[in-house]
Amino acid sequence: MSRLFAPAALAAELSAVLASATVLAFGAGCATRAPDLYHWGSYEECAGSLCREAGGTNLPDQIRKLSADIEKARAESSRVPPGAHAHLGYLYDLSGNFESAALEFAAEKELYPESAVFMDGLLRRMKK
């Protein structure tokens, strides 16, 4: 084999590559964001598409997706985003499953006390 690929030369080349990779990584590091606080899954887009459909034609599908996302967040012990439980409750409510809806509204309130007034209002309305 040629001397060009002698171990010493290879090592020197490798370290040069590594050095430039470090510089690149460092440079890129300035532009990257901190890791997310929440496990997002489909919640954000799901909420948008529901608005668009006004009522939603594929409710069971959306319920399945969002429940799976919440489960996944729990399994990875990352956090369920604000509003996700409440939105799932809303989907249950729309499909006539009021018991599950109430459970989700209560879960939202427990996880995010900021939502207490709103969730209590929804729960009161459901009891009527």
Add this chain to the structure above:
Amino acid sequence: MSASRLRCLAICAGVALASCAATPPKEPDRTAFLEHMPRSILVLPPLDETPVADAPYGWLATVTRPLSERGYYVFPVALVDAMLKENGLPTAGEMHQVSLRKIDEVFGADSVLYVDIKEWGTSYRVLESDSTVSLEGRLVDVKTGTELWRGSWKAIRSSNEGNQNGLAGMLAGAIVHQIASSASDPMPELARGANWRLFNEGTTGLLVGPRHPGFAEDQKNRRSAPAQKAK
């Protein structure tokens, strides 16, 4: 050293200085924001000044994440929209007129975000196409009606971005972009970027909220800053 050489040095130094001095945007007065530091944000469906029917809900589907990641509780946008409609407010225009007292009563929100979509969509010209999102936002304290923050952001993406290949390249760029656009709408991603810049930009965005890990330190620094105006 000759005089001309000296002059050249001076000019070079001037150029170097000027290129460093791309002035960062000035931080607005944060007094009211700090005084009424909200924990939660109610996002109302946006006013829409565009002819694009998709714009309001397209935007609503991209706003929860940046605000939550900034450290605030964000009310579920679809449920809020449905509640307001159910209560006799079919349009965003009417929703934006709801009294803060009513918002406090029904939602218990600390603050309300009013957003106006100024531009939204892709315009095609012969050789290129531009996608644009232009937003204006205002955050208001529910208890007092005080304006806590105001900001705007315009994001544009051109089909010719980074394309230096002359006419043929431009043509190809426009065609590729048009094909790509019909397959996948560029707007959600552009809107996401615009929201991120509007709300999460250090100097001009929202202050870091209570659920953000950096909240305590940011508050401490701001409240002890000597520049803080005495009231």
